[in-house]
Amino acid sequence: EVHLLESGGGLVQPGGSLRLACEASGFTFKSYVMSWVRQAPGKGLEWVSAIIASGETTFYADSVKGRFTISRENSKNTLYLDMTSLRAEDTAMYYCAKPNYGVFDSWGQGTLVTVSS
Amino acid sequence: DIQMTQSPSTLSASVGDIVTITCRAGQDIGDWLAWYQHKPGKAPRLLIYKASNLQTGVPSRFSGSGSGTEFTLTISSLQPDDLATYYCQQYKSYPYTFGQGTKLQIK
Numbered sequence: 001e002v003h004l005l006e007s008g009g010g011l012v013q014p015g016g017s018l019r020l021a022c023e024a025s026g027f028t029f030k031s032y033v034m035s036w037v038r039q040a041p042g043k044g045l046e047w048v049s050a051i052i053a054s055g056e057t058t059f060y061a062d063s064v065k066g067r068f069t070i071s072r073e074n075s076k077n078t079l080y081l082d083m084t085s086l087r088a089e090d091t092a093m094y095y096c097a098k099p100n101y102g103v104f105d106s107w108g109q110g111t112l113v114t115v116s117s
Numbered sequence: 118d119i120q121m122t123q124s125p126s127t128l129s130a131s132v133g134d135i136v137t138i139t140c141r142a143g144q145d146i147g148d149w150l151a152w153y154q155h156k157p158g159k160a161p162r163l164l165i166y167k168a169s170n171l172q173t174g175v176p177s178r179f180s181g182s183g184s185g186t187e188f189t190l191t192i193s194s195l196q197p198d199d200l201a202t203y204y205c206q207q208y209k210s211y212p213y214t215f216g217q218g219t220k221l222q223i224k
Contacts, residue, residue, distance in 0.1 A: 035213075037161075044218040045153070045161065045204050050211065059211040062118070095160060102208030103151045105172065107160035 002026040002106040004096045009111030016086050020111055022079040022096030027106075030074035033099050036081050037107075038092035046092075049081065050099070064090075086115045119143050119207050123216035131224045136192040138219045140205035145185050149209035152181055152190045155218075156201045164203075165190065197223055 008020040022034070036048040049070040050059045058070050069082040079096055091114050098106040120143035130136050140150065148168035155161040163172045165181035168188055178193040192199055200223050205216040 044202075045155070045206075045215045047206075047213040047215065050213075061212050099208075102149065102213070103163060103166040104153070104161070104206075105163050105166075107162075109160055 002098060004098065004106060004108035006094065006096050006108045006111035009094065009113045011114045011116065012086055013117050014087060014115055016115070017082070017084045018086065018113060020081040020083070020094055020096075020113070022081075022108060024077045024079065024096075024098070027098070029072075029077040034072060034079045035097045035099055035104065036070065036079075037095045037097050037104065039095070039110075040089070040092040043092075048094070051079070083113070086113075088115050091115045118212055119146060119210065119214050121205055121207055121214050121216040123203075123205055123219050125219060126217065127220045127222065129222040129224050130195050132195055132197060134195045136195050136199075136221065138190045138203055138205075138221075140183075140188040140190070140216050142186045142188070142207055146207045146209040148184045149207055150181075150183070150188050151206045151208060152179075153204045153206065154199075154201045155204060161204070195221075195223070199223070 003025045005023045012018050035050040051070045055072050067085045071080045093110040095110045096108040097104040122141045124139050150168045152165040153161040169181045180191050202218045202220045204218050
């Protein structure tokens, strides 16, 4: 059974930084593209970023490009999201998701990021 | 970016009703469309992939149709457990995009 466990969320001031992590189990992590998806309070789902299996290619939503960096450590079955220059509008629940040919068939429970002074 | 537009934004229906949600893509996405169910406090759940394929374990009252730019999610007989927000998502190209969601309420 696929299991994705996010961590690293919390309260951070505007302009601050935070690193999210997602520990994966139940599947061959190093063989899959992985993604982050977020949901701001009262808003819909927003795809944030993706990274291919090898880690060599990454993709970002325009809203986070240049501020967020996705990475992975296949030896530790772990996905990361480094977030810098955080803004109030980055406040959201951040989900780690495993795409299967682009479709998110497995999700973590999410980690909450709050950007506020 | 490919814009996805859902309608309606909110929907109120009774148990046993047939419910239809529409999703329109800003450009031709073929059948690279998925539907998700999202309940408060839970992770989203995949319902339909490739426009019309039912994900394993999803009740057969859920179905999807469409291709190109127009898609629909249909619930054939609404159940109380279907109270949730429903999202479409295109995965033809990055950046992947979701519709704004349809909040389904039970009368």
